[in-house]
Amino acid sequence: MKVTKKVIAAAITTAMVIAPAAGVQAEEETISLTVWGAEEDQTLLKELTDKFQEAFPDQKFDIQIGVESESTAKDTILTDVEAAADVYSFASDQLTDLVNAGALMNLEEVGEALSVAGRSLDDVKNDNVEASVEAASVDGSLYAFPRAGDNGYFLYYDSSVLTEEDVASWDSLLAAAEKAGKKVGMTFASGWYNASFFYGAGFTTGLNEDGTTAIDWNGTSPDGYTGVQVVQSMLNIAANPAFMAIADGDISNQLATGELCACVSGTWDAITAQGVYGDGYAATKLPTYTIGDEQVQQGSVAGYKFVGVNGFSENAGWATVLADFITSEESQQEFFNQRESGPTNKNIIDSEEVKANIAIAALAEQSAYSSVQMVGGKYWDPAQTLGELIAQGSVSADDEAAIQETLDTLVEGVTAPVE
C-alpha cells in the first residue's frame, strides 16, 4: 500500500515538474490573433505586429489586421462580441459601454501574462501619464492600454490677429475678435465640449454602480459656483456678436472659410488650422471665463485612444502581450513619428520633439485643467440640448429661475435609469 502511495506521489511530483515543460510544448501551436485599428494606422500596425513576432521567435503566430475606426469600434464590437477582434483600438468615451458588455478583459486578471515579455501591469501604469491610466480604469481595475492622448480640445488662434494676452480670457478674446471683424468659434451643442465650462467651475460627472450617471450641475460646486452662474456665463459668451456657435463636427468647414480668428478644437484640425492661419498658426490652452467678477479657467475633457483585449478572446494571454507591445514606449514613438499621434507615455511627452509640435504642446498645456469624462449613455442627448438652448439664447441670462429649471430637467434626464 505504502509503496503504491509513494509511487503515486512521485508520479504527481514528476507531473508537476514536467507540466510547465508540457506547457511550453503546448505553445508550439499557432496562436491566432486578430487586431483592429484605424484605416490610416494599418501600415504601422503591420510593422508593429511584425516586430512583435520577431520579439517572440519561439512562438508561432497568425496575426490578422482589420480596419475599424476608433470612433465606431464600440458599435461594431457590440454587434457580436464573440466574433470581434482579440485586440482593438477605441476612443476612451466608449470604455464604460464596452466594459458593461464584457467586451474588455479586466487586465488585472491577465496581467501576469505580461511576464512573458518581462513586464508587469505596474510598468504600464508607471509608464503612462496618471490621467490616462485613470481614464482606462473602472473601479480601480485597468481595462485597456493607453496609446494616445490627443483626443482632447484646446484653442487654435491666428497670432497675426490675436496676441497672447488676448487669448487668455474669453472677454479679451471676443473683444479683440470683434475689433478685427472676425469670430471665435466653439461647439456648444455637444456634451463633450460644453462640459468644459462646468468642469472648470468644479462640477463633476460620474458613473454609479448600476450604470446610471451622477451629475451635480444643478447645484453648487465645491469651488462655490452655482450651475446657474456657469450657464449665465455661457449665455453671455453666446450672445457676444463675435462668437459663433458651431454644430458638432462642422468646425473644420467653418475654419476653412477664414471667418474664424480662433476656435476650440483638437489635433484632428491641426492641418486645416495650419493651412488657414499660415505663419500666424498658434495654439494654446483654453481661455478663462468670467463668473461674477472672477476669472475661472475653462476645463476640458481629456480623451484618449486605448488598445483593449476582447473579454471573449480565447488567447487572452498573448492578446494582452500584443496589446501592451502596440502601446509600448517604442510603439508610441512610432505613432508620433508616423502619425503625429500625441503620446501618453511620460518619456515621450517630455521629449523635445513633442514639445515642438504646436497642437500637441497646447493639448499638454490644457491637460493640467482637463478631466476624464465619466458618463453613461443617457448623458449625451440632454447635454447636447442644453448647449443648443444656450447657443440659441433660448433662456434669458437674467431669468435665474428658468435657468435653474433647465438644469433640473437636464439632471433628471441624465440621471434616468439605464434601460
Next chain:
Amino acid sequence: MEKKERGTALLAVKGFFAVIAGFFADFGRAVSEGDAFVKLSLLWMGAGYFKRKQYIKALLMTILEAAAIIFTVKFAMSYVPKFGTLGTVQMEKVFNMKTMKSEFNDYDNSFTILLFSLFSFVVWFAFLIVWMRNVIHVYELQKMAEKGKHIPTFLEDLRAYKEEKFHITLLTLPVLGIAIFTFIPILLLILVAFTNYDQNHMPPNSLFTWVGFDNFMSLFGGGGLTVTFGYAFIRVLGWTLVWAFFATITTYIGGILLSLLLNSKNTRMPKLWRTLFIVTIAVPQFVSLLLVRNFFSNGGIVNTICSNIGLTGFLRDIGLVSTSYIPFLSAPGWAHVMIILINIWIGVPYQMLIATGVLMNLPSDQLESARVDGASKFQIFRKITMPYLLFVTGPALVTDFVKNINNFNVIYLLTENVYTTTNQAMANSQAKEVDLLVTWLFRLTQDYYNYKMASAIGIVVFVICAVFTLIAFNRMIKGDREGTYQ
C-alpha cells in the same frame, strides 16, 4: 354592394378556418377509420407506404422522421428547455497562465436560446403538419387500394410534381425563403418586445429574460422608464402621421400637375423636361440629400446668400428668427416645413412617371365626347382625368402613405447631426421633434442598444400601418369601382 364586399372579407376568414377544420377532420377520420398500417404511421411514418409497396416513399419518410428526431435531440433540446427562462448560467471565465488562454464555463446566451428555440418551434410546426398530412395521405392510399385503384409508383408521383402539382414545386423555395428570412425575424422581433433585452442585459455577457407587457406599459406612459418616454412617443407619432399625410399628398398632386404640364400640347420638348426631372432619381438619394442638408445647414451656402442679400436681417426684424442664421433644418417648424418641401423635390419625379403612364392611357373616347359637349378644360380635368387617375393610382397612394410612415432616408439624412432639439423633455428620451418612429427606433437600437423598446415601437408601427392599409384598401379597392367611376 357594400354588403357583398363585407361578405367577401368575411368569406375569406371563414374559408381559412374551414380549411383548418377540414384538415383536422380528415386527420381524425384517417386515424379512426384507417387500418393497422395507417395507425402505425402515427409512430413510423413510412408504415403506410410500406404496406402499399411504395418503398422509396417509405424510406424517405423514415429518413425525414429520423432527421426530425435527431434535430430534436441534438439541436432543439439544448435550447428549447431554457426557453422559459432564456438561460440561467451567467458567463464566467478564468485565465490560465500556463496555456495563456481564457477558460470559459458553458454559459447561456439568451439571444441564441431565443432564436434557436423559435427556429425549433417553426421546424416542429412544419413537421407536425407533414406528420398529420402523411397519415391522411396513407389513409387515401388505403381507400384507393380498397377500391382496387392503381397505386402510383414513385416515378409517377414525381411526374405529378411536374404536371398537375407543378404549383407546389414552384412555390416550395419562395415559401421556404419567406419562412426563414421574413417569418422567423418578425416573430423574433415580437418576442424581444416582451423581454428586457437592453444595454444592461446584453448577451453573451449577461442574460435577459421575459418581462411580459412591461415595455408596452412604459411606452404608453405607465411608468418604469423616464416619465418623458410616453410624451416623446405621442409627439413623434403625431409628427409621423402629419409627415406621412403631407409627404404623400404633396408629391402626389405635384406629380400629377407636372405630368399634366408635360403632357400638354403647348409644352415644347416634353422629353427633354421629363429626362431632366428623372435625373433627380438617377442620383442616389443619400448623395443628393446630404448635399441639400449641407446647403441648408446653419453655416451653409443658402444661409450665406440669405444673410448677404439681407433676408436674414429682415426675418430677424419681423421676429421670425432669433438667431444670426435662418434655422432651415435646425428649429422645429422651420425644419418640418423644409423637410416636406425637400421631399417634394425628391418625390415628385416618381409620381410624375406614374401619372404620365396613366394619362397616356386615358380613354380618348370620353375626352372626345366631353369636348364635343363643350366641357371646359377644367371640367374635363375635374370630371374625367382626376377620377380616372384616382381610380388607377388609389392603391399606390395607400402604399405611399405607409412607405412615408417608414421613410427613413429623407428624415435621417436631412436631420442627423444638424438638428438639435431644444425640447428637454424630448432630449431626455433621446427623441427629436423631427423624428419619425423609425428614425427614433433606429437611434434607440444603434446608439442606446435599447432593443426591447425598439421592438415594442416596431410592433406599434406595424399595427398602425396594418390597420391603416386594411381600412384604406377596403374602402378604395371595391370590386367594381370602374362602374361607379364611369
